[in-house]
Each structure stands twice: as structure tokens, then as C-alpha cells.
Amino acid sequence: MRAVVQQRYGPPSVLRTTEVDLPLPGPGDVLVKVGAASVHLGDYFVMTGKPYVLRLVFGLRRPRHGIPGRDFAGVVAAVGKHVTAVRPGDEVFGWSTAGTLAEYACVPADHVAPVPVGTSLVEAAAVPTSALTALQAMRDVAKVGPGQTVLITGASGGVGSFAVQIAKALGAEVTGVCSSRNVDLVRSLGADHVVDYTRTDFTRAESRYDVILDNVEAQPLAAVRRALTPAGTLIPNSGRGGRWLGPLARIVRARVLSGFTRQHLKPFASVEKPRDLLTLADLLTTGQVTPVIDRICPLDEAADALRYVEAGHTRGKVVVTI
Template sequence: MTDDDRPGAGAHPVPGVEPTTPAWMRAAVQHRYGPPSVVETAQVATPRPGRGRVLVRVAAASVHPGDHFVMTGQPYLARLAFGLRRPRHGTPGMDLAGVVAQVGEGVSALAPGEEVFGWATAGALAEYASVRADHLVPVPAGVSAEAAAAVPTSAMTALQALRDVAQVRAGQTVLVTGASGGVGSFAVQIAKAFGAEVTGVCSTGNVDLVRSLGADHVVDYTSTDFTRTGERYDVVLDNVEAQPLADVRRALTPTGTLVPNSGHGGRWLGPVPRIFTARLLSGFSRQTLRPFVSLGRRQDLLVLADLVATGQVTPVVDRTYPLEEAAEALRHVGTGHTRGKVVVTV
């Protein structure tokens, strides 16, 4: 990212900028790692779009656990990517929906006034964000900005885990832990769209929600341990990883696939030790244990846009917060008990 593209760059209006685009904007900012209290709302300079980028007037931005990891700087291993001593990007947030305000040099596929959604490197929790043009797609007709902003990272994670990693096929049995959460709520619906028989694992209060998403069966983890029911699944997408790997493997068929996906773990290395163990065990079993890292892909976002447009996937929005309460939104995500997605409206 160049200096011109980072949030807060360019304190003065730029020649060619639309008169309606202000030189300054409101944004959530953080200057150090720590709890939600390190995030505050401030006036910063409006970014300008460099080559291949567009300036989006943000209507809504969703928050996911990755944003919470970046805010706290834990696990410490993540600081290699986000800044060793302090966050490299002063404004957090990745997933957003809004309206194109300006286009940078070399951008022809988008024009000012188009409603778009997608993901940024950072800076989504602000009135304007500079985003790569190939990270954005049109918002499906009739879909709100809040719903669109909920899609990118979490839904792409669910899609890639089920389609690319587990290669889910029609007729297979799929179990999703954390089925009422951000990734889980999308995974239940996507697995159903693929023709799978889906079991969702969630708490008592979320049973009805998970059923409404299309789950064929729901396991209430407060009263039932899915690893001890005797049921076996072709695929387990484990977004919680509350049980030991050996226990979860009991819930797999002899040739089943386990996809661990919580991202949590120790203070220093996070999920790395569990990922290493999973890969090691996979080499000595007919079962497949496949941790993965989701990647932002425009083509996958187009697939998801189609699933949303056709009603096969409906984003679940737990709570919305105004931009001034972005810190509270991050705090809520950090509890690990969201129903669907948490969205900040701008």
C-alpha cells in the first residue's frame, strides 16, 4: 500500500477530486495494540484512490474475529503481518459496502455512483475507504448495505472451506460447529446449497436460528457432545475447536475430512501448534485433517453475490453499531458469541 492509499493520507484536497468528497472524514483509529478502549473515533484526512483503486463512501462495515486479533495484537505471531510494535494501519476494518465516490487511474470496470461491496486491506471503519477495484463487486438488487457488508471474509471462508478444502458434494453429511456464528451461519447455508445433509452445533438460544438457516439437524452443545453421539460425518467444519482433535476425529467417517477453522490458540503462536498436529496426524490416517487459510478472491465474491441474489444464502446480522461505537462492536465480536455478523453503520 502506498502512502497515498493509506487511511489518513493527503491532508489537502487533491486536483480532480469531486467537490462533494470532503478533505476530512470520521474514522475509527487505534495507535497501539490493546483492548477495545484503544479504538476511538477521530477526524482524519480522506484517503485518495491510487492506480487500480477506488474510493468508496462506506455505508456499512462488518467486523470479524480477525479484526479483533489485529486490535489486540494477539497472537503475537500475527504482528509479523500487521506491525511489530503498533498496528501498521491506523484505521481497522476490512469488509465493507457502500457507493463508489471516485475511481483511480486505470479503473474502468467501476464508476462513481455504483453500489459495491467487498474487502479492503484496512480502513473500512471510516466514512471513506480506498479499496482495490478488483476487491469489489456490485451489491445484488434488493440487498441492504448492512447485509452486503456481512458477506466478504466470513462467507468466503465458509465457501472455500466447504468447496475447495473439503470438496463437499450432494448427499454428503456435513457438521458445522459454531453454526450460529459469522462463518458458521454462512457454512450451514452454503453446504445446503451444495446438496449436503447438514448438522449444526450451537447453544440452546441459537437452535431455532440454525434451523431457520436450513440445518437438517441441530445439536445443542450445552447438553450434547457431538463427538459422543455415535453419528459419523463426511465433513466436519470446526469453527470452535473446543474438543481435542482425537475426540473430533471420532465424529468422522473412516475417510472423512476435518477442517479446523477457529483461528484461536495460545497467546504467542495462536492456532499454529494445533495446525501442525492436525497435519501430522493426517499423514497417518485415512481421514483428512486440513487446516487452511482463506484468501480474498473476486470470483468467489461473485459466487456469493449470486447465492445471496437467488436467496440460497441470507446474511445474518446480529447487531449494528454506529461508527462512534466501533470499539463496542469489536468488544462484542471478541466475546466469541455473536449470532451471525456484527455490522458498523456509517
């Protein structure tokens, strides 16, 4: 099968499209013919091996899995002998730790969910990691509900575009922060208010918010906290930091600060929960969540897709078709 492969850590130029062996599903696995795979900033970090702390998980000297990519949507080609929930021919979406920028991916059966009727494979592939992060941040960490005010920075990006919609679905009054060119997009996602950061610094405005999901490290934590209510919740979901710890440095600072204030500083890492895939499928089915697709690239242009994501100006998601 054709796949994007990397033999060492490095920039997108280390990627090559080549022929590799077809993976074989184990007893509890599903073999999926991948139709589309989305890429996000985490894929870029894993590809480069920076921050270096990532190598403790993904391989010290070279990537443990030579095929990049995590999110996908496709058609089940074969199932292991213990799999009963899906069968060949079913359209599914989900995530794989073994790489998805390939014609086929082998996935544990509990890492997939049915693609909702009316949702394309491209749209479904855009969902798993980014929408899961948004869902868990809004529902589980901040416990957003009716009557709360929520501000989301990077509201037009991968996580942000889902977070705006999910916060609205949970009943919140939502303010999105974005650039001038994305104001109409963020408003179309359901935001009640939109702040153009090129004209207004939300940290110096009068409004205060019960919850802030900070997807863009454009302001210091102390400045962002000024826009919180006295007992509000700040979720820092950003920060590139240095080559060793990367975003972890900002997470550590938030953890330390949280012990000295009534405000709740809650950095978190999303957890891949199969039931949350089903929740996202329901939100897609009801139309409460619609993926925003920025670019669609063929497999041979996967390196360009990752370069574009790393630049940090995506409108929604970047999807690679196989």
C-alpha cells in the first residue's frame, strides 16, 4: 500500500510517499481503507520530535511508528475474529496510534465509531482529536452550562471552531476571538459575540468571562486572567515553549498559579474515550456541530499540509485525502 513514511525526526522534508506492507488486523482490530485523514499541530510536533519530551512516548532516536497522522475516516476492509460492532463495508471514523497517512490503517475496534449519515469522509476525518479536545474542555473540565459566558481564543482554528459550537450546544453565551478575515466564519458557527484581536485586546476590555479556552498563546497567563470573573475557569490549551518541554512549560506555570488564586486554572490533555466519539457523532447528526474544512490535499502533498498547519493560521481543519 502507499503511505507517507519518515525514517527520522525532522521537518516536513523528511516525509516520503512510498510502498509499505499492508497491516494485518489482530483479533480485536479493524482494518480500514482510509478515505481521508486530518492533520493537526500535534502531528507536526511528533514528526519533528520537538519538544524532546515527546520522544519518551514516540521513540527516543526515531519515530516508533514510521507513518504519521492520527485522525481518519474510511471504510472497514476487514475485522479481527473478536470484532462484532462493525463489519466490512461500514464507514467509520476515529484515531489510530499506528499512523493514518496511508491507504490502510489498522485500528483497535473501540477506537472507531460509525460515520453519521450525511457526513462525508472528509468531514468525519476532521473531527476526532480536535473535536474531542473541545468537547472535554467545555463539558468535562469547565463544566459549561446554560447562563455561563465563555470566551474562546483561536475561535476559527481546529479546536476553536469545534469549541464555539459545542459551548453553544451546552447553552453558553459564547465570544470568539479571531482575526478580521475570520469574523464572519466565527459568527456563522454560532458565536454570540466576536472579538477581532487586530482591533481589540480582550484582556483590556471591560467584559469578564466565566470560562476562557485559550487556544492561542498570544497573551501571558496573567493578562488572560484579567478577563476572567473572580472565580472563573481558564483552560490554557496552547503554548509552544522551548525545544525540551514545549507546551508543558505553560501548563506547569498554570498549575503553580492555580494554588494562589480563587480562579481555576485547568490545563489538561484530552483523553481518547470511545464513548466521546459517539457523542461527537450525535452532535454531527443533529447538526449542532459542523466541521470547518480549510484545505483538502492529496496524499503526495502531506508535507505541505503539515507545513501549513504549523504556520498557525488555519480556518478549521486541514484534511489529506487518500
